[in-house]
Amino acid sequence: MGKTISEKILSEHAGRELKAGDISVVSIDVVFAQDGTGPLAVSQLKKMGFDRVADPYNSVFFIDHAAPSPRKELSDSHKVLRNFAAESGAVLSDINRGVCHQVVAEDYACPGDIVIGADSHTCTAGALGAFATGMGSTDIAVGFALSKTWMMVPHTIKVNFEGSIQKGVYAKDLILYLIYKITADGATYKALEFSGQVSSELEMEDRLTISNMAVEAGAKAGIFATDEKTENYLKKQGRPSCFKEIFPDSDAEYEQVINIDCTLIEPMISRPHTVDNATGISGIEKVKIDQVLIGTCTNGRISDLRVAASILKNRKVAGSVRLLVVPASSNVYMDAIREGLIEIFIESGATVVNPGCGPCVGVHQGALAQGDVCLSTQNRNFKGRMGNPEGFIYLSSPATAAWSAVKGYISDPREVLV
Amino acid sequence: MNDNFTDNTKEEQDKKGMLKGKAFKFGDDISTDLIAPGRYFHLRSNLPELAKHVLEDADAEFAKKISRGDIVVAGKNFGLGSSREHAPAIMKIAGVGAVLASSFARIFFRNSINVGLPVLVCDTSSIQDGDRLLIDLKKGIVKDIDRDIEIKFAPLPDVMIKILSDGGLVEHITKNRGFNL
Ligand code: SF4
Numbered sequence: 001m002g003k004t005i006s007e008k009i010l011s012e013h014a015g016r017e018l019k020a021g022d023i024s025v026v027s028i029d030v031v032f033a034q035d036g037t038g039p040l041a042v043s044q045l046k047k048m049g050f051d052r053v054a055d056p057y058n059s060v061f062f063i064d065h066a067a068p069s070p071r072k073e074l075s076d077s078h079k080v081l082r083n084f085a086a087e088s089g090a091v092l093s094d095i096n097r098g099v100c101h102q103v104v105a106e107d108y109a110c111p112g113d114i115v116i117g118a119d120s121h122t123c124t125a126g127a128l129g130a131f132a133t134g135m136g137s138t139d140i141a142v143g144f145a146l147s148k149t150w151m152m153v154p155h156t157i158k159v160n161f162e163g164s165i166q167k168g169v170y171a172k173d174l175i176l177y178l179i180y181k182i183t184a185d186g187a188t189y190k191a192l193e194f195s196g197q198v199s200s201e202l203e204m205e206d207r208l209t210i211s212n213m214a215v216e217a218g219a220k221a222g223i224f225a226t227d228e229k230t231e232n233y234l235k236k237q238g239r240p241s242c243f244k245e246i247f248p249d250s251d252a253e254y255e256q257v258i259n260i261d262c263t264l265i266e267p268m269i270s271r272p273h274t275v276d277n278a279t280g281i282s283g284i285e286k287v288k289i290d291q292v293l294i295g296t297c298t299n300g301r302i303s304d305l306r307v308a309a310s311i312l313k314n315r316k317v318a319g320s321v322r323l324l325v326v327p328a329s330s331n332v333y334m335d336a337i338r339e340g341l342i343e344i345f346i347e348s349g350a351t352v353v354n355p356g357c358g359p360c361v362g363v364h365q366g367a368l369a370q371g372d373v374c375l376s377t378q379n380r381n382f383k384g385r386m387g388n389p390e391g392f393i394y395l396s397s398p399a400t401a402a403w404s405a406v407k408g409y410i411s412d413p414r415e416v417l418v
Numbered sequence: 419m420n421d422n423f424t425d426n427t428k429e430e431q432d433k434k435g436m437l438k439g440k441a442f443k444f445g446d447d448i449s450t451d452l453i454a455p456g457r458y459f460h461l462r463s464n465l466p467e468l469a470k471h472v473l474e475d476a477d478a479e480f481a482k483k484i485s486r487g488d489i490v491v492a493g494k495n496f497g498l499g500s501s502r503e504h505a506p507a508i509m510k511i512a513g514v515g516a517v518l519a520s521s522f523a524r525i526f527f528r529n530s531i532n533v534g535l536p537v538l539v540c541d542t543s544s545i546q547d548g549d550r551l552l553i554d555l556k557k558g559i560v561k562d563i564d565r566d567i568e569i570k571f572a573p574l575p576d577v578m579i580k581i582l583s584d585g586g587l588v589e590h591i592t593k594n595r596g597f598n599l
Pocket of ligand 1: 101296361378
């Protein structure tokens with residue numbers, strides 16, 4: 001019997017044949033934590049008596065969630081990470097570099113790798129054909145110490161994105177639609193394998209958006225097979241030699257196959273306070289907005305900023321709206337500067353924030369006021385997420401977010417896209 | 419029942435594999451943002467302080483109302499969202515004896531085992547808020563004293579039992595100088 005991508009990658013890292021449901025200790029290729037989860041990982045490492053990481057080049061501490069630090073307690077936490085990275089040999093990705101998942105895609109993850117990170121959206125790297133999954137600080141501490149972890153091989157749900165994508169519809173809309181269909185726990189403990197004609201046509205940045213949100217359906221991983229687009233992306237990142245072909249066997253066994261006709265999908269909106277509380281945009285009432293966020297590990301890449309800038313060019317953000325633009329990484333920021341996008345944003349009335357998580361997790365740089373409505377390109381809209389349980393978060397693609405920022409209420413980007 | 423129903427000590431639990439406590443009932447999809455809100459990000463290196471806000475956005479008074487050993491009872495997909503281990507850690511510090519839910523999000527479940535918080539998958543629909551519960555970890559049974567019913571819960575995978583019985587993942591690794599699963 002053939003293997004799914006997850007079964008292949010996990011078998012290779014266990015040194016024995018594994019199938020869905022098996023539990024095994026596996027070697028890992030990349031391990032990381034961020035400033036919210038890293039300090040606890042460091043104290044667990046110290047408790048276990050480890051003062052070196054097993055694989056210095058592929059062990060990374062990111063300072064991205066509260067970067068630069070907005071208060072002294074967090075400055076102290078950052079210092080813990082800086083000091084520990086220096087002592088232990090781990091890499092430090094400091095406040096200037098950007099969101100962990102974006103940097104992992106740019107610099108670390110390779111097809112066929114196992115990537116574990118102390119952040120739930122570690123599944124992002126699945127876009128590159130890696131088995132990437134989020135864990136807590138203690139599991140990650142053990143990963144740093146031993147370059148190993150234990151895993152249960154997940155059953156796989158194959159998602160075929162078929163048909164064609166309509167104008168105004170983006171990768172974000174596809175994944176919001178999928179989560180709406182299967183709900184927020186529709187893939188709990190499972191791996192999603194994205195397949196079908198549309199998946200193969202998606203650019204790498206779009207695949208990253210889709211894999212990023214696999215966890216919003218409860219999935220352990222969200223994986224694409226590799227192809228030329230994977231190879232080209234890695235070349236562009238200066239890592240051509242890490243490419244390798246990853247694909248499922250043709251007789252792999254799937255727990256379920258979901259076929260989605262993308263032709264039927266319109267721009268999607270998730271309403272407060274769950275991601276699966278979604279609707280096509282034509283089903284949404286008139287929602288006035290106070291803040292718009294374009295950025296995060298879901299939609300803060302250069303292609304996202306390009307779409308947003310194309311809509312904002314020669315237009316003004318509505319007077320009642322604060323538009324925040326947060327490039328996901330320093331590389332994205334530099335590209336946006338070179339392409340003149342930052343100028344367009346600032347001229348439109350947007351506030352450009354330094355690369356990082358920005359206000360996504362409610363620490364700084366745009367916490368919501370009581371009753372505020374925010375339209376965000378991030379991946380989750382849980383109550384309290386952006387720093388205030390009395391705030392209301394809607395989710396959309398960057399195109400919908402940009403056009404809505406101009407209009408002052410949630411608006412259909414098809415009105416403006418030619 | 420006697421007055422100190424919820425006053426069970428750690429030793430007592432360990433001896434008998436028994437937990438007892440009052441049910442605090444929550445709904446479906448209780449996220450880690452509701453358990454450990456992001457606005458208290460700066461308290462993540464101060465867990466006792468963070469624990470004062472545990473589950474605050476689901477029930478503002480929870481941290482004040484709970485007695486040591488009380489049981490959080492919820493619907494489906496408990497603990498969805500972020501990987502923050504601080505969520506189960508502060509539930510444990512606040513005195514939560516166990517969490518019963520019809521299903522759990524994956525990372526939360528794994529984190530709970532690593533920090534030594536029992537998480538049990540069972541049908542929670544008939545348990546009401548305030549019910550007195552008796553949990554027999556070894557037999558896999560929750561007894562709802564006030565409704566006079568017994569509910570079975572699914573056994574944990576062997577690797578998780580090993581980690582739990584060593585006292586958590588840090589203890590497991592320290593004891594074995596690596597994995598011994
Ligand atoms: S951008 Fe948001 S979702 Fe992504 S890692 Fe940062 S806080 Fe998490």
